[in-house]
Amino acid sequence: MKIHTSLKSILSFNFIVAATLPILIVGSLSLHILTQSMEAEISQRNLILAQVLASEVERFLEEPMRLLRQIRDIADGQFIRQEQISGSLQTVLGNYKFFDTIMMLDQQGIVTHLAPYDEDMIGNNMSYQPFFKDTRDSGQACLSPTFISMQTGQPTLTLSISLRQGIIAGYLNLGVLGTLIKKVRIGDHGYAGITDRDGVLIAHPDTSLVSQRMNIRNVYVIRQAISGREGTFPYSFRGVEKLGSAVILPHSRWIVVVAQPIEEAFAPVRKIRNIIWAGTLMALGLAITIAMLSLRKTLNPLLRLAKDTQRVAGGDYHFPAYQKNYREVDELADNFKTMIEAVKTREEALRESWEKLADRNRDLKNARNYVKNIIDSMPSFLVSVDTEGRIIRWNMHAENFSDKSWKEAKGRLVTDIFPHLAIQMADLKASLQKRLPVKQEKQPARISGETRYHNVVIYPLTGNGVTGAVVRLDDVTERVRIEEMMVQTEKMISVGGLAAGTAHEINNPLAVILQGSQNTLRRLSPEFDANVRAARECQTDISSIRAYLEKRGIFRYLKGIEDAGTRAAEIVSQMISFTRPGDSRMHLEDINDLLDQSLTLAASDYDLKKKYGFECIEIVRDYDSGLDRVLCSASDIKQVLLNLLRNAAQAMPWDGETDGPSRRITLKTGKEGHQIRIEVQDNGPGMPENIRKRIFEPFYTTKGVGVGTGLGLSVSFFIVTNNHKGTISAESEPGKGTRFIVRLPIENAEGEKFDADFFPSEDEC
Known part of the structure; x- marks a missing residue:
């Protein structure tokens, strides 16, 4: 009988491979200790090199200082005459190349001696120089900040000590330091550098950085040295990670740095580390190989079970029979098979529920869309x-x-x-x-x-x-406006009827007035015998009567009565004609005559609210007398022209002001191709573009309540474009008045109208 081995026992046995853990621990500790030791050794080596270089720089500074002290002792001990000092300084300058210039200054800072001799410099006042003030105040030897000499182009500093009667100073050429540090080589890419107390480069293998007086005080190793800390520090310069050892010179506080790329400095450490890691990885590889060989036999049944469960997850619920291997795996397979049967049953029930739910969701979505379409419609x-x-x-x-x-x-x-x-x-x-x-x-x-x-x-x-x-x-804006228009229309119909009735009633007294004035003039005429006889019967003559009446202006008054009556009769006739139902039949009409008739009607118009009248408006006529007659409805065209004239008059200011230009309407006619052009232009306030584009829309008005319905121009547009196949447009700018342009097609010689449709463009409307 085959014994079922416990999976737990097999795994416990195989995990003896955990012996690899000591390998890792020992290898890691050894690597860490060795790395720390070697890194400390390399850092100490570079620091010692920086200290040696710092000693060389200190000796370099001590020799010029010692030379200046000797010159001071000679000058203060009066071992040499004053006139020989400049020559002696020149001799010193020739023997010691580290000085570019040596000068002696009196207590006021005046240059008394100079080498090399420069007559222009003798007598110059140098008291403003910092080195003079520092040396005079402290009484000690002083080193100035470094600078680039304009004579040599090398980094230079002023070394100065006090005399009994002044100060001696020398310009110390620091170019020697550049030569010194170039001799220092650390590996392939290591180098040394020197900065002053403020971090400005004095010596560097890249002399262009020295010429630029680059300040590297923000570099970490320099920042540490400026703060007073010596040692070896990692830092980054121009994108390269480096290891820098910094030493501070005691007197000048200059900083000597020995720098080397970290990758190069720790190359030996990296080599040892790689060897240790290689050995450790080999040991781990051997341990893992043993573990894999042992686990394969253990995991194969589990892998097969995982593969079968993946197939079940994809929807295939057929679960194959398993060969007996391990007790735990066999129990897991049996339980999983039971679970698959339960899941299969539940999934079938769930699928049926999903189908019902999908049908209901579809019906609900259709109903929602149907309701939404109804609402949106x-x-x-x-x-x-x-x-x-x-x-x-x-x-x-x-x-x-x-x-x-x-x-x-x-x-x-x-x-x-x-x-x-x-x-x-x-x-x-x-x-x-x-x-x-x-x-x-x-x-x-x-x-x-x-x-x-x-x-x-x-x-x-x-x-x-x-x-x-x-x-x-x-x-309901349109409905409200239509209701208002209907009320206004009823009022206008009533007013029209009243005007027509009034006109008829006025005609009778007008006829009596005209007849009376005419009969009076006839009965004073000497051409009629009856008038002469009647005068003789009254013991006078007709000539005396006429002379008296002429002298008193009676004839002028009678003529005025006749002319006024005639004009009133014409106005009444025009009103009756305008209020009478229109004749829409087309006839050949003279546009100039229609304009004059419209002016006659407009002249009788008076707005009680704005208190305007055409007698206060200057009318300028610019008619083309040679115009062809136009086939049109006279009543319709007069209605259009009357609307344009009323709009022009209403647009002008009528609030009583007298300043500004006089009120003026200009009427102009002319021929334009196969059309007659009619212009009605005012000098009112004009209108902006957004209003101009909408003036021909029905019910659109910019006038106050009760002044207009917004139908006048829309009706005019319909009459011109639809009834007469013409065009009507408006041109206006704020402050420059408005001009309406009406174009009507001309009748040709055979009486046939041009059949082109002159509908307005979008810009004109």
């Missing part, structure tokens, strides 16, 4: 809000009404998106509290600079646990 503005007035949903008409997308508007206050609904918020709260709809008709609101009217209905939502309300708006 409604011409009304619909917005659903919660109890706080925040937007929950809206229809397409509401989205088009706003300047926001649904994503931007969702969850925001309805008054933020539609400010004109602010006055309805009280009705919204009342509807929610009382759970009753609220209706408001013809509510005005300013939208895009225009007054619009809406019927507003607010429906509270109370069913199925839903709270909130639906706000419905129907734009």
Whole structure:
């Protein structure tokens, strides 16, 4: 009988391979200790080299200082005459090349002696130089900050000590230090450098950095040295990681640095580390090989079980029979087989539920889309809000009404998106509290600079646990304007009838006045015998009577009565003609005559509110007397011209001001190709472009309430473009007046009208 071995026992046995752990621990500790030791040794080596170099630099500075002290002792001991000092300084300068210049200054800082001798420098005042002040105040030898000599181009400093009667100073050439550090080589890429106490480079293998007086005080190793710390520090310079050892010179506080790339400095450490790691990895590889060979036999049944479970996860619920291997694996396989049968049964039930749920979701989605399409198709503005007035949903008409997308508007206050609904918020709260709809008709609101009217209905939502309300708006602006127009039209019809009746009534007394004035003139005429006889019967003659009447101006008055009566009769005739139902039949008409007739009608127009009259307007006629006659409806064209004249008059200021240009309307006619061009131009305030583009729209008006209905120009546009196949346009600029241009096609010689459609372009309308 085959014994079932425990998987736990096999794994416990195989994990004896954990002996690899000591290998790792020993290898890591050895590597760490050795690395630390070698890194410390390398750092100490570089630091010692920096200290040696610092000693050389210190000796370099001591020799010039010692030389200056000797010169001071000679000068103060008066071992040499004053006139020989300059020569002696020149001799010293020739023997010791590290000085570029040596000078002696008196107590006031005046140059008294100089080598090499420069007559221009003798007598110069150097008291302003820092080295003079520092040496005079301290009484000690001083080193100035370094600088680049303009004579040699080398880094230089001023070395100065005090005399009994002044100061001796020398310009010390530091170029020797550059030669000194170039001799220092550490590996292939290591080098040495020197900076002053402020971090400015004095000596460096790259002499261009010295010439630029580069300040590297922000480099970590220099920053540590400036703060007073000596030692070896890692740092980065120009993108290269380096190891730097810094030493501070005691007197000058200069900094000597020995630098080497870290990669090069620790190359031996890296080599030893690689050897140790190679040995450790070989030991680990051997241990892992043993573990893998041992685990393969153990894991094969588990891997097969994992593969079968993956196939089951893909939907294949056939689970094969397993060969008996390990007790734990066999129990796991049996339990998994039982679980697969249960999952298979539950999945079949779940699949049926999913199919039913998918059908219901599809029906719900179709119903939702159907309702949404109905709501979006409604011409009304619909917005659903919660109890706080925040937007929950809206229809397409509401989205088009706003300047926001649904994503931007969702969850925001309805008054933020539609400010004109602010006055309805009280009705919204009342509807929610009382759970009753609220209706408001013809509510005005300013939208895009225009007054619009809406019927507003607010429906509270109370069913199925839903709270909130639906706000419905129907734009009834056109209906309100049509109602206003109908009222105005009824008034105009009444006024027209009254005007016609009044005109007929006026005609009778006018006839009596005209007849009386004419008969009076006839009965004073000497051409009639009856007049002569009647004068003789009264013991006078007709000539004396006429002379008396002429002298008293009676004939002039009678002529004025006759002319005024005739003019009044013409105006009454024009009014009767204008109020009579129009004759839309086309006849050949003279446009100039129609303009004059329209002016006659307009001259009788008087606005009681604006108190304007055409007698206060200068009329300028610029007619083309050679115009062809036009086939048109005279009454329609006169209506168009009268509308244009009234608009021109109403546009002018009538508030009593006298400043500015006089009121003027210019009428101009002319021929333009196969058309007659009529211009009506005023010198009023003009209008902006946004208004000019809309003046021919029905019901659009910029006049106050009661002044206009907004139909005059739209009717004129219809008459010209539709009835006469012409065009009408407007040109205007604010402050420059307005000009309306009407173009009508000309009748040809055979009486046939040109059949081209002269509809206005978008710019003209």
